[in-house]
Amino acid sequence: MKIGFDAKRFFFNHSGLGNYSRRLIESLLKYHPEHEYVLYVDRLDALDKAHPEALRILKRYVHNRSDGSDSYTLVMVDGPKWWRTWGMGKRAAMDGVDVFHGLSNELPWDLPASVAGVCTIHDVIFKEFPAYYPWLDRLIYDFKTKKAVQKAAKLVMTSEATQRQVEKYYPQAKGRSSVIYQAVDPEFYVSESSNGWHVSSSPYFVYQSSFTDRKNHAALVEAFALIHRQTHWNLTMIGLNGPTLSVVKKQIEQLGLSDRIVCLVDQSREEMIACVTGAAGFVYPSLNEGFGIPLAESLAANLPMAVSNIPVFRELVEDLPVYFHPNNAQEMAAAMLQITLDDEQVRQRLLRPSLKKKISDENTAQQCVELYQKVCNRV
Numbered sequence: 001m002k003i004g005f006d007a008k009r010f011f012f013n014h015s016g017l018g019n020y021s022r023r024l025i026e027s028l029l030k031y032h033p034e035h036e037y038v039l040y041v042d043r044l045d046a047l048d049k050a051h052p053e054a055l056r057i058l059k060r061y062v063h064n065r066s067d068g069s070d071s072y073t074l075v076m077v078d079g080p081k082w083w084r085t086w087g088m089g090k091r092a093a094m095d096g097v098d099v100f101h102g103l104s105n106e107l108p109w110d111l112p113a114s115v116a117g118v119c120t121i122h123d124v125i126f127k128e129f130p131a132y133y134p135w136l137d138r139l140i141y142d143f144k145t146k147k148a149v150q151k152a153a154k155l156v157m158t159s160e161a162t163q164r165q166v167e168k169y170y171p172q173a174k175g176r177s178s179v180i181y182q183a184v185d186p187e188f189y190v191s192e193s194s195n196g197w198h199v200s201s202s203p204y205f206v207y208q209s210s211f212t213d214r215k216n217h218a219a220l221v222e223a224f225a226l227i228h229r230q231t232h233w234n235l236t237m238i239g240l241n242g243p244t245l246s247v248v249k250k251q252i253e254q255l256g257l258s259d260r261i262v263c264l265v266d267q268s269r270e271e272m273i274a275c276v277t278g279a280a281g282f283v284y285p286s287l288n289e290g291f292g293i294p295l296a297e298s299l300a301a302n303l304p305m306a307v308s309n310i311p312v313f314r315e316l317v318e319d320l321p322v323y324f325h326p327n328n329a330q331e332m333a334a335a336m337l338q339i340t341l342d343d344e345q346v347r348q349r350l351l352r353p354s355l356k357k358k359i360s361d362e363n364t365a366q367q368c369v370e371l372y373q374k375v376c377n378r379v
Helices: 008-012 016-031 044-049 052-060 088-094 135-151 160-169 217-227 245-254 269-277 293-300 311-317 329-339 344-349 353-358 361-375
Strands: 002-006 036-041 072-076 099-102 116-121 154-157 177-179 204-208 234-239 261-265 281-284 305-308 322-324
Touching: 002 008, 002 016, 008 016, 008 036, 016 036, 016 052, 016 293, 016 361, 036 088, 099 361, 116 135, 116 361, 154 160, 154 361, 160 177, 160 311, 204 217, 204 269, 204 293, 217 234, 217 245, 217 329, 234 269, 245 261, 269 293, 281 293, 281 329, 293 305, 293 311, 293 353, 305 311, 305 329, 311 353, 322 329
Parallel strands: 002 036, 002 099, 036 072, 099 116, 116 154, 154 177, 204 234, 204 281, 234 261, 281 305, 305 322
Antiparallel strands: none
């Protein structure tokens, strides 16, 4: 099969959508080099600004077939701004693409019927929590998602929770989607006898997330303030800069916790992995997620967890964490304190292989290939 991708986020997105794109494409190149993958980019002059991991992936899989050939082709078109929406689909058909996979809630509008469209929908948080988004962004996201649902032969949902929400707002999606969990970078996995690779001499909670409202950093700081005298664990929050960073930093200062809480912003991939795998525990106070890749990364790293009691987290990690209501700082503080205890039963549950299989890159790649084959009527 020849599978096409809109590679904009693979190259240029530094948040969750980019991580999803890079992880999936690398998994396919690694485990299914027998197929041909076409990556479409409309920014010829911008590859010098690409995410370093995207360039490493392409370099890693040059000549990756047994006969020495490449299993991917990079197609760069210096087209108009709207080329991804109107132009990329026709180009994919000209290139003989069998399946075109839109990796983030959208497909080219001009994708002809000869090319089977598959689209991943990560979430519809813009519908569930509209207050977090400007009205124009909500309008654009809704329009793109609606068009993708109409256009796609099959939809990929990153969780059953997302599947239910999408079907609630876009009934046309019912019966046309498959749940395929996002894979975790293998470098987050640590051996069962190892606590990872530490970036601090003191144990710490870690929370990796962009600094935005729904990620709920302020509530986490409030919860930590309630227990900081009862534990020697510190708190490290690491993620992309965002609108709430300055507010959170000011809150930390006012509470006199600057020596106990660290904010690490816009760190490299290597620093992020070191920070997570070196932590003593993980806390995730987010108000809403379509999947929650930090949770999956912490599962891979065998970290005890205190997380929000929201449906997608219960789906992904079942009874593994200590749960709390994300709007209740006292409940969050109690959960955080609980995971500081050296509970052998908790640590044994962390090694449960069935949960980790959900987020393995090999499993994700296999499920996607099977879906591609199905829409091509090749099974």
